[in-house]
Structures are given as C-alpha cells and as structure tokens.
Amino acid sequence: MSEDLFLKIIDREIPADIVYETDTVLAFRDIAPQAPVHILIIPKIKIRTVNDVDAEHTELLGELILAAKRIAKAQGVADQGYRLVMNCNEAAGQTVWHIHLHLLGGRALQWPPG
Ligand code: 5GP
Helix, strand or coil: CCCCHHHHHHCCCCCCCEEEECCCEEEEECCCCCCCEEEEEEECCCCCCHHHCCHHHHHHHHHHHHHHHHHHHHCCCCCCCEEEECCCCHHHCCCCCCCCEEEEECCCCCCCCC
16 A cells, blocks of 8 residues: 555545546545635655655646646636645645645635635
C-alpha cells in the first residue's frame, strides 16, 4: 500500500470520482466540495509541497494547468470563470502532502480568500 492518500487514489487502492487522466496527471472530485465544481488535479509523481518543486517539474506543472483548462471546459465553468488554488504548508491550509491544484467553479467566489 502506498503511504500517501493521493498515491492510493492513483493506484486505485481507494476510490475516487475520476474526471480526467493522462500518463502524468490525474483529476478527481474533492470529497468535501467547496463549490458546485471542486476538482483536484494532481501529478502522478509525489511532490510534497510547492516548496519541493524543481526545474525538472516545469513541464509537469504546465500539464496541471492544461488539465485544469480542459476540465473547466468539460464541466461547463470555463466561460463563467473558475479559480485554481494550490495551498502550500499549514498556514495556507495544506492537509494532503502531495501537491494538488484545486479547481473551484460553479458559483461566485469571494476575494480575498479567507
Ligand atoms: P488541501 O487542504 O491540502 O489544499 O486540500 C486537500 C483536499 O483533499 C481537501 O479539499 C480535501 O477535502 C480533499 N480530500 C481529502 N481526502 C480526500 C479523499 O480521500 N478523497 C478525495 N476525493 N478528496 C480528499
């Protein structure tokens, strides 16, 4: 069994509502959605936090954004607008230690965030 929750989802050891997958990226619905559309987009390799991102990950991070664009369109929120968020470490609210891009849409979102 993998140690990291999101690696378990990648390995299908625990279930998730998967909406998008490539060789390098997986996206699935958040278990506790904060908006009508709340999807987590993750790399298939483990990177603990944004602080652990390196130059070798540049293309992979671009793939996360490309996935977000495609998913937003498929979920019908591209034109109205959506938010992409990546929390880094505790003060920002990170709780899962495998980087993930939140895609939030389907309602008006407040700014600044809490
Ligand atoms: P963070 O707080 O680290 O930025 O975001 C972690 C997200 O993962 C949270 O929004 C949380 O609801 C979601 N999450 C935690 N455990 C699971 C799970 O087992 N399945 C899914 N689909 N989402 C999860």
